[in-house]
Amino acid sequence: MVGQFLLVTFLGTGGSMPTTGRSLPSVVLRYDAELLMFDCGEGTQRQMTLARIGLTRKMKIFITHMHGDHVLGLPGVIQSMSLLGRENRLDIYGPYGIRAFLECVRETLAFGLNFPLEIHELRSGGKIDETHYQIHATNANHIVPALSYSFVEKPRPGKFRLAVARRLNIPEGPLRKRLQSGDQITIDGRRIRPQEVVGPSRPGLKITYTGDTRPSKALCVFSEKSNLLIHDACFDSSLKDKAEVDGHSTAAQAAQVAKKARVEKLALTHISARYRDPKILLAEAKNIFKASFVAEDLMAIEL
């Protein structure tokens, strides 16, 4: 296996209330053939349509906390999946309360499902382990119990050196695959070790999504060396006190976390409806951490 394809699409970058330009929170990682969604605010299914992201694909959804602007898109996503004839199982992860919410909506709206839906209630320290990646959950610092998530890709196999393989007369097909998987092979009685043909394994990608949170030392550690940190940046510094009361961060605080955590890039999101133009947020973040940008709806970034 060579390195996977990883695309991050911001579906909704507003917070609390939608605006003409920003839908409610949701980010999707497309990791090879799978979709990993973080939060699912009202309007997410329509944003998926606008971003041309299909509803029938392999998918997991991670909810940070049980505030309406982060979960009210879930029932619609689930119902539309059913209408579209999804058969793939869907896994939804979230804090305590996600099960009661989904079950009561399903009961009171009496909707059927034609695919398996698994709901998992997570605590801080929770981990999902898949072949090529893990998802880690930790406590955020909000006004209600809330989780932050990291997508942590496992080390990726090194680059396959085509020129060397050709020189050693290794034919295309299963023998090359075995070398890539770390096995040695024998050709014409000659033993070839994988490291002769495959470069050193490369560190996997890491993406951290904080959800709603005050700035937090624990999150600095949790997001350390992320290739992309997607951080609450609800307000500018003039509203620092309000951010503290409401359990959010200023753009400057998000940038301080990014700097301490030595991340590669910082995406500012959960932008308050009061900022028609978020340049004040961008300016104060860049002043502290240069590789900052303001996430916009339907913006897509390949990592």
Place this chain on the structure above:
Amino acid sequence: MVGQFLLVTFLGTGGSMPTTGRSLPSVVLRYDAELLMFDCGEGTQRQMTLARIGLTRKMKIFITHMHGDHVLGLPGVIQSMSLLGRENRLDIYGPYGIRAFLECVRETLAFGLNFPLEIHELRSGGKIDETHYQIHATNANHIVPALSYSFVEKPRPGKFRLAVARRLNIPEGPLRKRLQSGDQITIDGRRIRPQEVVGPSRPGLKITYTGDTRPSKALCVFSEKSNLLIHDACFDSSLKDKAEVDGHSTAAQAAQVAKKARVEKLALTHISARYRDPKILLAEAKNIFKASFVAEDLMAIEL
């Protein structure tokens, strides 16, 4: 009082699933200072923002049935009203089940309200009586219990004949108001009857919103002589059997209802996601009832 201002705004004209061009069902009548909303699909609060319709105004919401695409926008509307500091009471009307749905969402998402919220469960025959209008509810013919609604304005006072009033030396102010209200007045010992100055009362406006329904004789009677009939037109006639099974109408069936009910105009709505261009629906409706049009998101019509 002279005739009220009446504006109909289509917020969502899709059905079942949103598309890039159509949000989920919702129509708002702005009747003078009040908003009367019919259905509230996911995304409605954002469509209100796009249509510049405020969330803090006097408002009643009428839900036709408990399918997600017609109600999943309600919790977000209610929450945003709270965030915006609404103090006006909000009345929500709908079929049996609307209370359980709203209460369970409120409980599981633990959201507070800073305004009075009244939930009313209606049956066929239900009527809301206000000073200047009534709302009537009747059974639609769908796959679950569903209501259709008519907004019925009370007869409007006749036109005030300014020239006559001036000739009779009736001063501006309370005396003119009394005549408009149907009372006779006395000026300089001379009795003036209202019909000398005020024209004959004019019939009020009538708007009928079917919600999801098969074509129905009862709805022909219910919507009789509506100035505007907003009718389910999910499919074209080639999908007549599917319409019957799913509890919807074809555009041709909607037009037949409009014709029999002798309405003034027909708005086709709840357009299936399969129609990127709804011209086939428009053509078959116009063939039967000329004053048909396809409702589009954010289209506004003054009556």
